Amino acid sequence: MLDDFMTRATLAGIGVACAAAPLGCFVVWRRMAYFGDATAHAAILGVALSLAFELSIFPGVLAVALIMALVVTQLAGRGYAMDTLLGVMAHSALAFGLVAVSFLSGIRIDLMAYLFGDILAVSRTDLLVIWGGAALVIGLITWRWSGLLASTLNEDLAHASGFDPRREQLILTLCLAITVAVAIKVVGVLLIAALLIIPAAAARVAARTPETMAAIAAVIGTVSAVVGLRGAYVLDTPAGPTIVCVAAIIFAALNLVRFRGHRPT
């Protein structure tokens, strides 16, 4: 079954969508959308470093994304405006990454594959990495769910109930780095943030509790991956962007339904 590249691609897409859904909800609730962008852009630097030191891509990207996320978290606590900080960090990391790639003489790498992903080239090993990472992210978030939610609502409230908001933030940061590292192959650096945010934002319209929002986001992400891949195959379009397009259409459709529903008759 896994011999078929379409099957492997679909499974990879579903894996990333399922990890991105609950994580994306926290990114939306905490207004960390650009945090996801910054971590993803830093991943290009990770790709360059992995190639330079002849490591496999996953640990390199994971390490750089994690360092990036930790630096931003630390600096944000010291009075820098978050959007400025992320703007500086995200684009510097991307620029340094692109420059670093150009120094790699003798290796021709397809940069487009990392910017936009190459889901159709997912191997069995990639699939293992993606599902392992996704399971880890889903496990961590499920385990810490109460603490994460309480910290998101009010840090002092979390403290009073015995949670440590800084530790919860660290867990989110770690999950974000893992998700970026596993998703880079599927949708690429430029569209990872889209897969985090769009399904969660679309799910907000239909959800009444945090848990249902995460579940609906996972369904929307999965549908986007399956329909997007099929669409890419039929229409001969790039796979990663097509998946994101499907998610965006679902977002628009759900909002349209809601606005029509709220219109006074």
Place this chain on the structure above:
Amino acid sequence: MTLINVRNLSVAYGANTVLRDVDLTVSPGEIVTIVGPNGSGKTSLLRAIIGATPPAQGSVDLKPQLKIGYVPQRLHIDQTLPITVERFMRLTDRASRNTCKDALDAAGVPDLLDRQMTQLSGGQFQRVLLARALINSPDILLLDEATQGLDQPGSAAFYRQIETVRAQTGCAILMISHDLHVVMSASDRVICLNGHVCCQGTPAFVASAPEYRALFGAGTGGALALYRHDHDQHHDHNRNAAE
């Protein structure tokens, strides 16, 4: 055994020391109120007690396994976060739907279980916060200016609710308040804070202390007198009605 024992506590943010040498104890069943001007370190003291701010000096000792019900000063729920009142009630504690319902009934806001938190009025929201803090029968309730944003009748009703809670459950209460007249009527002990403990004792003692008057001025004295006057009259009314 005391629930909270703060000794010689100092709290600093960088080079800025906001609290110096604070001693404070709270015993079971006590209502203790902290008053003080803006920037006097009231919230820092409460945050040090819940462990959100590490002490620069001194110590904060809580009774082992102390169950704290915390009502924050403000709680902003982002529009992107869908959460029903029922789900919010069990944010940090397990509780059945019936337990949540009973807690809301007791807080005077029945029938809210399935409403979204973001759709509540200010008064309903504060009462839900209080009901949530009480759901796990805490040993002590911590309130940080819990009536901010409520009008006079609203905050009066809120404090009546708190007195009822103490009478019914016997839980201790440590609160920060700006409503000085409420402080004077409801507290067992008042602590006047201004970077350090200026004075503390019974409400009547603190009200007459020169340190307190220096901080809150003569205007407050007037308001207090007015309130006491009201209070006496209220009792007279009752007596007349009974006759």
